Amino acid sequence: MRSSTAPAGLDQLVADCQVQLPDLSLLVGTEEVKPYECDGLSCYRALPGAVLLPEDEAEAVAALRLCSAAGVPVVARGAGTGLSGGAMPLPEGVVLSMARLNRVLDIDPPSRTALVQPGVRNLAISEAVADAGLYYAPDPSSQIACTIGGNVAENSGGVHCLKYGLTVHNVLKVRTILIDGTVVDVGADAPDAAGYDLLALMIGSEGLLGVASEITVKLTPKPLAAQCAMAAFDDLGKAGAAVGGIIAAGIIPAGLEMMDKAATRAVEDFVHAGYNLDAEAILLVESDGTPEEVAEEMARIKAVLDTAGAVEVRISSNEAERLRFWAGRKAAFPAVGRISPDYYCIDGTIPRRALPRVLHSIEAMTVEFGLRCANVFHAGDGNLHPLILFDANIPGELERTEAFAARILELCIEVGGTITGEHGVGVEKINQMCMQFGTAELTRFLGIKAAFDPAGLLNPGKAIPTLHRCAEFGRMHVHSGQEKFPELPRF
Amino acid sequence: MSAEALIPQWQERVRNAQITGRPLRIRGGGTKDFYGERLEGEVFDVSAHAGIVDYDPTELVITARGGTRLAEIEATMQEAGQMLAFEPPLFGEAATLGGCVASGLSGPRRPYAGAVRDFVLGVRVLDGKGDDLHFGGRVMKNVAGFDVSRLMTGALGTLGVLLEVSLKCLPRPKAETTLVFEMSAPEAVRRINEWAGLPLPLSASSWHEERLHVRLSGAEAAVVAAKNKLGGQEIAGPEGETWWRDLREQRMAFFATASQLWRLSVKPTAPYADLGTFQMMEWGGALRWLNAASALDSETVREWAHDHGGHATLFRAASRHAGVFQPLQPALLDIHRRLKSTFDPAGILNRGRMYPEF
Ligand SMILES: Cc1cc2nc3c(=O)[nH]c(=O)nc-3n(C[C@H](O)[C@H](O)[C@H](O)COP(=O)(O)OP(=O)(O)OC[C@H]3O[C@@H](n4cnc5c(N)ncnc54)[C@H](O)[C@@H]3O)c2cc1C
Numbered sequence: 001m002r003s004s005t006a007p008a009g010l011d012q013l014v015a016d017c018q019v020q021l022p023d024l025s026l027l028v029g030t031e032e033v034k035p036y037e038c039d040g041l042s043c044y045r046a047l048p049g050a051v052l053l054p055e056d057e058a059e060a061v062a063a064l065r066l067c068s069a070a071g072v073p074v075v076a077r078g079a080g081t082g083l084s085g086g087a088m089p090l091p092e093g094v095v096l097s098m099a100r101l102n103r104v105l106d107i108d109p110p111s112r113t114a115l116v117q118p119g120v121r122n123l124a125i126s127e128a129v130a131d132a133g134l135y136y137a138p139d140p141s142s143q144i145a146c147t148i149g150g151n152v153a154e155n156s157g158g159v160h161c162l163k164y165g166l167t168v169h170n171v172l173k174v175r176t177i178l179i180d181g182t183v184v185d186v187g188a189d190a191p192d193a194a195g196y197d198l199l200a201l202m203i204g205s206e207g208l209l210g211v212a213s214e215i216t217v218k219l220t221p222k223p224l225a226a227q228c229a230m231a232a233f234d235d236l237g238k239a240g241a242a243v244g245g246i247i248a249a250g251i252i253p254a255g256l257e258m259m260d261k262a263a264t265r266a267v268e269d270f271v272h273a274g275y276n277l278d279a280e281a282i283l284l285v286e287s288d289g290t291p292e293e294v295a296e297e298m299a300r301i302k303a304v305l306d307t308a309g310a311v312e313v314r315i316s317s318n319e320a321e322r323l324r325f326w327a328g329r330k331a332a333f334p335a336v337g338r339i340s341p342d343y344y345c346i347d348g349t350i351p352r353r354a355l356p357r358v359l360h361s362i363e364a365m366t367v368e369f370g371l372r373c374a375n376v377f378h379a380g381d382g383n384l385h386p387l388i389l390f391d392a393n394i395p396g397e398l399e400r401t402e403a404f405a406a407r408i409l410e411l412c413i414e415v416g417g418t419i420t421g422e423h424g425v426g427v428e429k430i431n432q433m434c435m436q437f438g439t440a441e442l443t444r445f446l447g448i449k450a451a452f453d454p455a456g457l458l459n460p461g462k463a464i465p466t467l468h469r470c471a472e473f474g475r476m477h478v479h480s481g482q483e484k485f486p487e488l489p490r491f
Numbered sequence: 492m493s494a495e496a497l498i499p500q501w502q503e504r505v506r507n508a509q510i511t512g513r514p515l516r517i518r519g520g521g522t523k524d525f526y527g528e529r530l531e532g533e534v535f536d537v538s539a540h541a542g543i544v545d546y547d548p549t550e551l552v553i554t555a556r557g558g559t560r561l562a563e564i565e566a567t568m569q570e571a572g573q574m575l576a577f578e579p580p581l582f583g584e585a586a587t588l589g590g591c592v593a594s595g596l597s598g599p600r601r602p603y604a605g606a607v608r609d610f611v612l613g614v615r616v617l618d619g620k621g622d623d624l625h626f627g628g629r630v631m632k633n634v635a636g637f638d639v640s641r642l643m644t645g646a647l648g649t650l651g652v653l654l655e656v657s658l659k660c661l662p663r664p665k666a667e668t669t670l671v672f673e674m675s676a677p678e679a680v681r682r683i684n685e686w687a688g689l690p691l692p693l694s695a696s697s698w699h700e701e702r703l704h705v706r707l708s709g710a711e712a713a714v715v716a717a718k719n720k721l722g723g724q725e726i727a728g729p730e731g732e733t734w735w736r737d738l739r740e741q742r743m744a745f746f747a748t749a750s751q752l753w754r755l756s757v758k759p760t761a762p763y764a765d766l767g768t769f770q771m772m773e774w775g776g777a778l779r780w781l782n783a784a785s786a787l788d789s790e791t792v793r794e795w796a797h798d799h800g801g802h803a804t805l806f807r808a809a810s811r812h813a814g815v816f817q818p819l820q821p822a823l824l825d826i827h828r829r830l831k832s833t834f835d836p837a838g839i840l841n842r843g844r845m846y847p848e849f
Binding site: 108109110111112132133134154155157161162165166168169178182184185186188189190191192193194195196197198200201203204205209221222223224244245247248250251252289290292293295296297349350351352353378380381382383416417418419420421422423424425429433436437438440441444445447448449450451452454463464 | 547548549550551552572573595601602605606608609618622623624625626628629630631632633634635636637638639641642644645646650661662663665684685687688689690691692709710711712713715716717756757758759760774777778796799800801802804816817818819820822823826827829830832833834845846
């Protein structure tokens with residue numbers, strides 16, 4: 001039995017690991033741990049006390065037991081592509097990298113499921129099951145690199161999630177290691193599980209509730225055909241109305257994306273997708289299914305786009321052209337990275353009808369803050385990604401960028417939306433959580449955290465702010481749907 | 492009295508109950524009173540908090556108060572050419588939105604379109620502390636904070652009263668038809684899973700008494716192409732619709748009250764097994780109903796479901812002695828208890844309705 005003395009701390013943990021888990025890969029030197037100092041949000045950095053790299057579930061369990069006993073905080077990590085600092089290390093804690101658990105354990109075509117370890121890359125799942133005519137539908141733009149464990153922790157989406165759903169709709173079961181090393185099955189191989197929907201809590205929990213050690217994903221039959229329409233508009237409002245028009249026509253496209261002029265130009269220089277450079281907005285609308293279905297739907301989509309006043313509509317005539325249309329959208333982040341020393345990606349969701357108003361406000365803010373902004377937008381589900389262009393070497397620009405970003409998020413809440421659609425809260429948006437939620441809701445979140453991790457050792461300080469922090473931040477809870485200027489016209 | 496004016500009164504009622512420790516039994520339309528463990532406490536009728544708050548078909552979102560009748564919601568959506576794609580069973584015209592989401596039950600379209608939890612975007616709840624809480628939202632994607640909206644779904648009111656719910660809506664399919672095939676149960680399990688692995692517009696399936704029914708929904712061209720590919724005998728038009736409606740509402744002879752109706756949720760490819768009584772399969776093989784004239788051995792039923800990746804629920808029964816829901820692993824039961832005490836520390840809301848332990 002452990003003595004009841006104070007937590008032994010990091011040194012003790014490292015010593016315990018060396019003695020009790022001699023086979024466990026352990027990094028402690030500054031140079032060794034440096035590659036783990038940040039995730040995709042590189043403006044937030046910290047060196048971890050140590051990095052643990054288990055090879056299998058048993059090692060991960062043993063490592064967590066020791067962390068728990070020593071009272072050392074644990075930050076789980078996949079590929080580190082997260083964009084909200086969720087995997088940013090804590091100096092007093094360890095990083096538990098799940099990247100080496102990267103095997104596809106089982107593929108079961110008859111039930112359309114695969115059992116994979118958390119370090120398997122998103123795209124690797126689709127590649128592994130392609131022979132069975134199946135794929136894993138959620139397709140974040142980072143899918144070559146990001147892991148399914150990270151996807152589960154962030155409830156990641158992709159350009160096809162309007163029709164096929166987010167991670168939460170495509171994962172059946174998450175085998176979870178609790179902080180004390182207990183392993184539980186959350187969810188089931190069946191359509192539902194007994195008791196509360198803990199699977200929904202685990203998905204999107206940003207590493208705060210448990211560590212995913214095995215994931216059962218749902219696979220989707222590959223559609224026989226797909227076609228993409230690219231429409232150019234001379235006005236953002238018209239493009240927004242076209243999006244509403246498609247939905248109103250009873251169509252749920254496989255993908256429905258928008259880019260503004262700044263984004264289109266950056267991308268066109270980079271990938272030469274053939275976008276119309278004079279357009280104020282470009283829409284990409286994809287249809288998939290049987291060839292008959294696609295032909296029928298595409299005709300209807302084209303009719304809506306024409307009626308909405310598109311100045312140009314092009315429909316992909318072959319697979320190469322379809323992929324070229326998408327290449328631009330999928331490369332939007334790196335393309336913007338080429339035209340500016342730094343960029344900051346915002347992730348907020350709004351009701352679609354608020355789009356013209358929000359985009360016009362963002363335009364006004366570019367003047368106010370003296371910074372450029374390119375907009376890419378998962379238009380189908382209202383998820384905005386304004387990319388603010390800045391130069392971190394110019395004193396004050398990062399601070400101005402952060403203030404700009406905060407204002408966009410505040411606006412998202414005001415129009416009835418949310419501060420994060422798919423990138424998570426992490427460390428980045430912890431203050432905005434105080435704006436989106438009141439004290440009572442935050443207290444319940446803290447209660448949920450404690451229900452899984454009573455000692456608060458899993459990714460502390462991320463995702464859910466303490467009430468104390470919100471008091472210090474001093475920003476008022478903005479009620480969604482209660483606009484600051486209700487007298488102003490709405491679109 | 493306006494719906495909003497009810498809230499402060501209800502908050503006070505819950506806070507009083509918290510002080511006295513006397514449980515409240517939340518009731519919408521009472522159509523799901525049969526479902527779950529015991530009903531304990533004073534009836535807390537929440538049907539008066541009703542009405543659609545916001546519905547913009549082009550946003551694909553509907554927000555309505557918990558007491559709104561499901562029939563009203565479905566009719567409103569139908570006018571706009573949309574539907575609740577999870578096809579919840581009503582089990583009576585008094586069925587409310589709150590009861591639908593709290594019971595978490597979905598109908599025939601579930602394996603192909605998603606369950607009620609997949610469509611819940613946000614909730615407003617009155618929890619056991621008497622607080623009026625908002626989680627999630629009216630937008631399609633939202634990862635701010637833990638997903639409490641889905642936690643509330645299927646929690647049988649044990650964590651709070653659902654005051655408002657926002658749901659994702661989908662357009663009604665342009666075309667729909669039903670095909671019937673004569674085949675044995677093992678053959679049906681094999682075929683329906685094989686078809687589900689192909690890009691076919693399946694939207695429902697059931698097997699009973701050597702007949703497999705399959706519904707196709709989607710674009711006209713897709714439905715016609717699939718029909719030609721699959722063969723079978725077509726039941727077009729209202730007759731087909733009635734079949735699925737009756738299945739959804741459990742109005743078929745199979746469901747007529749016997750001693751026990753078990754619901755087994757398992758891996759869709761689980762082999763057909765003779766579990767000692769009549770069976771009806773749905774959800775591409777993932778849902779198996781057992782209707783037993785005399786009580787089955789619950790251990791055997793639960794073990795079989797567990798061995799096939801799922802769990803068994805005593806859905807309707809003359810006596811609920813056997814326990815309704817599959818017992819939880821101890822570590823998970825602890826988490827359930829702590830979640831319950833986060834939202835309802837005095838244990839006053841629907842006490843014991845899900846598990847006798849809380
Ligand atoms: C260029 C680019 C494009 C992107 N595009 C998209 C997009 O289209 N859609 C989208 O949703 N996101 C996108 N992202 C964000 C990011 O890729 C996703 O959030 C992804 O899911 C993170 O996966 P990861 O393996 O890199 O996780 P990490 O960054 O390593 O970790 C993310 C979070 O998950 C936790 N975690 C990791 N593994 C586990 C585990 N096994 N158990 C428990 N917790 C764990 C970590 O603690 C952390 O909180 C993009 C990022 C980049 C850089």
